[in-house]
Amino acid sequence: xxxxxxxxxxxxxxxxxxxxxxxxxxxxxxxxxxxxxxxxxxxxxxxxxxxxxxxxxxxxxxxxxxxxxxxxxxxxxxxxxxxxxxxxxxxxxxxxxxxxxxxxxxxxxxxxxxxxxxxxxxxxxxxxxxxxxxxxxxxxxxx
Numbered sequence: 684x685x686x687x688x689x690x691x692x693x694x695x696x697x698x699x700x701x702x703x704x705x706x707x708x709x710x711x712x713x714x715x716x717x718x719x720x721x722x723x724x725x726x727x728x729x730x731x732x733x734x735x736x737x738x739x740x741x742x743x744x745x746x747x748x749x750x751x752x753x754x755x756x757x758x759x760x761x762x763x764x765x766x767x768x769x770x771x772x773x774x775x776x777x778x779x780x781x782x783x784x785x786x787x788x789x790x791x792x793x794x795x796x797x798x799x800x801x802x803x804x805x806x807x808x809x810x811x812x813x814x815x816x817x818x819x820x821x822x823x824x825x826x
Contacts, residue, residue, distance in 0.1 A: 698776045698784040699823050701740050702801060710799075714826040718764070719817050720787075720802035721824045727795045737786055737799070741774035754778035756806045760785060780806050782816060 702710065710733065715722040725733055738744060745753050747767040756778050761767050764787055772788040783806050789798045801824075803816040 698740055699801065699820075701736055702786075703824055712801075712824050712826065714821060714824075715800060718800055718802065720800035721820065721826060722798060722800050725797045725799060730797055733797075733799065734788065737774050737788065741776055741784070741786060743775040743777065745773045745775075747771060756780075756783065760804060778806070782806075784820075 703712075710723040710725075710729075712721045712723050714720075723733075743753075743757065745757065745761065745767065747769050750758060750761050750767050750773065753761065757773070757775055760775070760783070761773050764773070764785075767773060770790045774786040774788070776782075776784040782803055784801065784803045786799055786801045789800070791797065801820070803820050805816055
């Protein structure tokens with residue numbers, strides 16, 4: 684029988700592996716303490732390739748219009764990350780219960796850059812579960 688930690692590890696690995704492999708070409712991942720997420724800032728030439736990569740890595744994708752029809756756990760996640768405005772997107776590995784890996788796509792006002800943050804949450808889990816996921820996420824990205 685697989686443990687919760689093993690399930691979390693498998694979920695993070697399957698979703699994040701393509702993102703990790705993209706490190707340095709064009710994604711240079713760093714840790715963002717404020718949002719407890721890995722972060723990369725993309726320039727205009729890298730936007731579409733990375734957006735396509737996110738679309739392949741995550742099974743769910745929502746924008747400011749479609750988030751209203753999202754599963755409750757994803758709607759709550761969107762609110763927790765600041766909500767979705769025009770041009771912003773939320774990608775997710777699923778809707779729980781269990782480990783949900785997600786990415787936020789936040790365009791800058793200059794229309795030349797986008798911040799992408801990748802994190803995870805324990806839907807239906809405890810604060811201790813969430814802390815363990817943060818450590819696992821950092822380890823997965825080598826941060």
